[in-house]
Amino acid sequence: MPKLILIDGSSYLYRAFHALPPLSNARGEPTGALFGVVNMLRATLKAKPDYLAFVSDAPGPTFRDALYAQYKANRPPMPDDLRSQVEPMLAIVGALGFPILRVPGVEADDVIGTLALQAQAQGIEVEVSTSDKDMAQLVGSHVTLVNTMSNTVLDGAGVMEKFGVMPSQIIDFLALTGDAIDNIPGVPKCGPKTAAKWLAEFDSLDGVMANADKVGGKIGESLRATLPQLPLSRQLATIKTDVPLEFGPTDLARREADVERLRELYARYEFKAALKELDAGADTSTSAPAGREVGGEGAAGAHGATEAALQPPSPAETGFASSANGAYELVTTQAQLDAWLEKLRHAGLIAFDTETTSLDAMRADIVGISFAVEPGQACYIPLGHDYPGAPPQLDRGDVLRALQPMLEDPTRPKLGQHAKYDINILSHYGITVQGVKHDSMLESYVWNATATRHDMDSLARKYLGYETVKYEQVAGKGAKQISFSQVDLDTACRYAAEDADVTLRLHHALWPKLQSVPSLQRVYEEIEIPLVPVLAEMERRGVLIDGDELRRQSQQLGKRMLELQQQAYALAGHEFNLDSPKQLQAVLFDELGLEARLKTPTGQPSTNEEALEAIADVHELPRLILDYRGLAKLRSTYTDKLSAIVNPRTGRVHTSYHQGSVATGRISSSDPNLQNIPVRTEEGRRIRQAFIAPPGWKVMAADYSQIELRIMAHLSGDEGLLKAFHEGGDVHRATAAEVFGLKPEEVSANQRRAAKAINFGLMYGMSAFGLARQLGVDRGEASDYMGRYFSRYPGVRAFMDATREQAHRDGYVETLFGRRLYLENLTSRNAGLRQGAERAAVNAPMQGTAADIIKRAMIAVAAWLAERDDAHMLMQVHDELVFEVRADAVEEVRRAVSERMSGAAKLSVPLLVDVGVGANWDEAH
Template identity: 40%
Template structure:
């Protein structure tokens, strides 16, 4: 006879795990402001238990609010417990909804606690020949451990569990598991308000049980207890001991009308579960319930549905459909070529999402055959192209000299506008979020590290399946995303700003900026020498040599050898981070040297060594990647290198800009918005004082200083102006008196006076800030001038720090986000005007509120006018936008 498979039942202690998760994880909310940390933690532990136990049956038990038989027995049972926090209470019903959608058996019963239901189910399963695993954060359930039932107690947050069987229990507690309720009876339990015998703790209780076995035996033989005080305690609290044991005992024979077949575990994944996970933004958990990615999905096995473009007849048929529908869904598999550019490896196209064609771009014969048709489809601006990552598509096809024109629909950018705080907008993330499905990843297709395949090693069938999955997904998502953009009133922002901007950024990446390699090498020598000098000076100041890069050694030098006051300690020793060193700046001459050393080594490794390593051998230029879908505010960021972070606060940092130069004989035109965020604040708040100052082209910081310090503008000192500037920009970012006091090195009281006086004099600014906070609380989000949305779930948090952070975001986002919108509009206009005017000049760089155009000498004057006009007319505000413009052969001089 075949061996019978042992059936397993997993029982989850619902309230216990939910409570554990709530306190183990930081506050989390979805964009609608619903608290989710307890649900997320619970589900994480549930999936972990399912993986470890591999049960075929499962149940989740919950407590109800109604009193139980224990309350009837002892009116003070669980008295004094703190009320459940509202943020936790509101997560109970949504969790139950998810569990029900997953098809997990859920049980709760008036008059009994979850522990009693767990115990009863465990004993029923044992009688049915099953093994049982109970998961809980409460050690009370350890009394249910048997040879057939193990208990898993969560520890250290939500990632680890202690597993108990009878042997493990006895080893840890020194008594058999059958005596656990006697132990509770003697010790009591303060969390449940079970009295026990006063003064009897774990050690004493364990010794008594090792000697007498049970509470009953102990009470019968109390006179034999050798310790007089202990004997008197036991004798004087007999009733409490018996009552406590009764209260601690889990009932295991509740008449539950349930059959084990009802607890059978089914398929946890279904559209309802996926929809709930999307609602709560559990993107990582979506992967757990999604079917594994399959190279053979999307009907790729049927060669008739997605044939290869290898014949004129196939190309003609596709062209007929393209001309009929005037739209295609297009997706390209790319690789980096020898020159460092993205280039096409293969591509797929569909009209209806169910059938389509694919092309192996590595095959010269088929590529030559299809080139004319591809140029026709991709180059025709009247044909709508549905894509993912337009910028990459444009750059890849540019590599093989095929234009990518028109007004496409990019699902990546659409998802970014709809969900601006997501960690990823790749197709894998979109598939999980919208479809609840997995698609094959690029890593799975190519492999990674030393095992990464070459183009010639790619499996043809896997490659086609990869392309088809993604192309079909883009087609499916387009109407849904477009509908959401329309509903959120962001379709205009998408079509007029973000999509044309993707084309502009693609051109900027291709153009790059020239680097003066010789000057950079001079900097390398200068920095290396200065760093060596600093190391020597630090060692001299310390009176000993040590490793400056070792936090431990530096901490010992500063706080032990030099006896400086420790500011902050960590688990591993003294903290020596920048904040700590800044506070110690005036304590010893060594501190400024260490700060300079850190800054110099960071600049050298990141920018000097880093820039030399990424100069393109073919162009002699660096080609930064501009990210359009990273910052929730709408700001553009850059990488490889991150030009947004070129240091400007120190002279040596600023000098680095000298290495960024115009090509020989050309000029850099640098145009920088003047105080754009303050101008936006003036417009949004409608403050008459601010508007008047900007219209009169006054120095806004001097004007503010005169208002705050109640002096004439002529009498404003440099220090007053600096303070006013800190307040002006601080207000935009919702600065606190603590933050301003640190910035200006003044008392918090003085900082509070500055802020209060400012907001009193510019009352409309205060009103506007309050309105933004109110809007965020009511709607859950704020918007920019162009209606870009940013969700701020933190605004309604009960946690003061989180709520304060949300309030600052509500005040700042409309201003910072509007500044991002405006410079994006300006970039699109500049690029468009340069193209219309047939100029050789090109927009090559964007950093914060600054644009840089590279132009030949004969175009400098007209392009400067064009650039200024495009930027100053990018938005119609109640105050003028002003641009500071300069021209030079390198970025430093242009700035």
């Protein structure tokens, strides 16, 4: 997910002022708070967020002053020593390139709250950098708080641990405890423990107020005496999340740093470390989200790059020769092309990259190609720049024919950055690229999957300390962005040749690292690199979709949604908009009087999925709304959308597979995501009926059976679990028999369900509390189940304990094949983050090993299919492979695929594969 960091400027400044000694520079100007803020900002930049902003209070009153004249009346004026540091702080913040946000009439908290919720809704991860406890009300699934002074992270579990209440209860918590700094009244003598106790018992402030007469003692008297003012306290404590803003989260990319201004400011305030870092080039890095996407540049485009922005860094600053020095050559004549063909023939390793008209490899046309054979020496061959007045270029067909023998020669080693994209682009022109021995993206991914993003800009910054020319600098951005074919040749050369040059430099930096760890080198050379052409071919093949079937399903879903609407109207007694949270809120909680068990950050009853699930057992309407939303999502995401994205060139849907995105080694899918089609509902499974085979062909699905559980048995070596798999029966029934001391035939359905929940839950670190919720039993009973399980399968407990111990010792865990997963939060002070990292440590060897196994299977199956034209591998969906097989070859392909998938790893238990065949994916699955 992209990331937004919102910095609470006031919190930063005050915290630094009180935490650091009263420093000053040679002029006698106070610098302590400024020093602390600058260090925190530099640390923020090293996190490389996609978006960021420094938010501070604007001068003048806010709406809270109008609500309550005494608001913040007790707050002392800002000390003079601190006040004098505000202006230089803002100057440094601006020079670093941070957007500075100050909105009149509201506080910084309200701006942060509004942006945080907007970003969360857009699928952006949000980190609020603050020490203000009020911000805990914003914490959600993708919103966390970070205190850079104490280096702690607060997520939902952390809020519960620190305050004793859920994030959705923080507003009510603050209303009860009050706030002496902001002069929010609260209930006298009600401390945090009392407030948490009341909210645990009565759920909300409204519940506390309604049951005030049940609270005894003097604290009860205080509560009852302050009842009239508690709604105001809640209003004052509530962070606004609907502030009208002229900007949104994606407008908050970091601007170019003003290096000279920073140097001047750092020198004046004597920040020697920052100045040294600046002179080394680190502080000039930009963090705009528009870094080069892995794979190629798109047709999405815009004018507007400034002349200054197009100037490359000097060789002295970066160690890179620039095109001005002649190291990057624009190839526009036959003589130049011949000279480069000669260089390529004698090169030990050829770095190459394509420039195109689209990020979608199946729809893109080539615009040019670049090569590098030595660091600092690269060329760009333009093939399709068509702007008015564009200089003559070599004929595209002639150039590609001249390059084809070299590109198709498997004995000539080649290197790319996300080479799969370039392989697919060149395939449109009849070129089957072979001999790709290295990929800098995959080198980084295998070396440390979590250290950084694996796009070129991020890798160059991390491993070379170099800022690449950004696509937006050459093509602009937003609505005015131009296609790369419209970029002038000199600018295009600087940008495109740099791609090949940086790719080669990255290889020189990363390859020795992999060679230093033989297990990682094997993962890279035996799994990831051989998989590249396999995935490329799968993407090109695509999958056949029955558009008529999808349209029928859309109509059926629409009809069913209409029926649910009518039922909802009958239950409510009137019509209302089921898609409107506000109207639904009114119907459920005001009219029907249902209990609101979850609240929004503003204290309103929530109507999200979790909130509706919480009350679905007390009234029919919440479950009906959930069903309606599920159908609406199926329709918008799949039945309406899939037909619209059929490629006109092929008549098929083509997904993109990603090797470098999931830390455990799993392959992911996007545009469209074919790995996320739901299978637990009848409507979801029906969507698979639209994935069909051509006439005379069948769809075949081959799925590993309980692969992660089998890997657990192998890795733990537990005798009981190994026995269950070797006997070949129902492993969950066998487990239940062990746990409950029964014969397998005596095991009840509920006992088998409990055993299954434990078997799979343990791999994901499920607690007794989680098991209790899943099974619908009390925590004691669930704890008893788990105790019995571990007593019967002691090897599993020993494996889990040893894995956690190894993770703490080494900082990483490994798969069966040597892939590493680094776990940064193992030493976190936050118990929730630390426990989450420990759960990941136990799960990662199993999930990662499963990922490695199916990748090895794909490579083996693809090698067998290479010489055949009667079967094609179409999709990879977690532990399943989907094929298109000619009807007369089904049995032969079934046997071959099953044999190669089963043989992809040697485990101490059988590796079983279930194979199904049908006219569509649903029938085959």
